[in-house]
Amino acid sequence: MPQLPDAHDHGHDHPHAEISQTGRPSYYEIMETAVRELLIEKRLIGPEEIRRQIEVLDSRTPALGAKVVARAWVDPEFRARLLADGRGACEELGISFYDDTGLIVLENTDKVHNLIVCTLCSCYPRPVLGLPPDWYKLKPYRARAVSEPRAVLAEFGTIIPDDVEIRVSDSTAMVRFLVLPKRPEGTEDFSEEQLADLVTRDAMIGVAPVSIETGRTSR
């Protein structure tokens, strides 16, 4: 191990790997760069718009979806509107649909368990959940969620009894899906904020239930 200079003093003594991109950019990375530079050169879009769109994406996180779910749990009329028109109900709460997608909210019950996937690419309810997890975009999940959903769910630790119907929704063009999980038992006295803290991203994709034990943050 090389001797580190004394100035490098933050509690450990291993050498840092250089933070850099190794290897050549891929075909699609080169294409994206070329198209982006052309669009800017032709003044169809500006760097400011690209930066702003990244800010739009960064402002969307599963915490938004969790608030929608918690509101639906405590407000039956909101829940009815959410199930009838997912986008309209989210817009009521100030969540905009910048990508002009529709939203269908799928309710889990004692008889039905919903799971969402996009076999073609990575369609995801980004306006309410932000960016999808990496596994959601990879082929094993995309292929297996529609062919052996029970095995996939079991790998997430979610065992669905045989008398519960599994509905896998494959997102394609216009509409995105959001799962409304079951409200866990023992939360009758919880406030809306406490409920929202229990709702995880995975629960709104449908790969895991919401439980008091495995909430996103501690109460």
Place this chain on the structure above:
Amino acid sequence: MQGGANRSESLGAGIVLAAGEAPVFGPGDRVRILTRSPVGHYRVPTYLRGKTGVVEAAIEPAGVDNEEEAYGRNAGMKRHYYRIAVPMTEIWPDYAGSHRDGLHIEIFETWLERI
């Protein structure tokens, strides 16, 4: 399912709709997803082509057909699309799981035939 479905009062007793204005299929209709392989951009997964299912709902409002949109041909190209339910056992003959399990997907009208 998406907005616009509930109008407060209908004045439409004598109104005749043009072809394509109203959805062709309704909830409960049995349909087959067509086996087509057009050149270009379309979003019907291969694993569902030729499979039969049931219409759950027409999704409102009609949407721009992305097969045309990919070529910049948007005007007048709104098409109805539907949420279709296909049993897992219809897609995968040796599906391991409840026979009630199903795959649900939105499909444009141009990819469906009545059976």
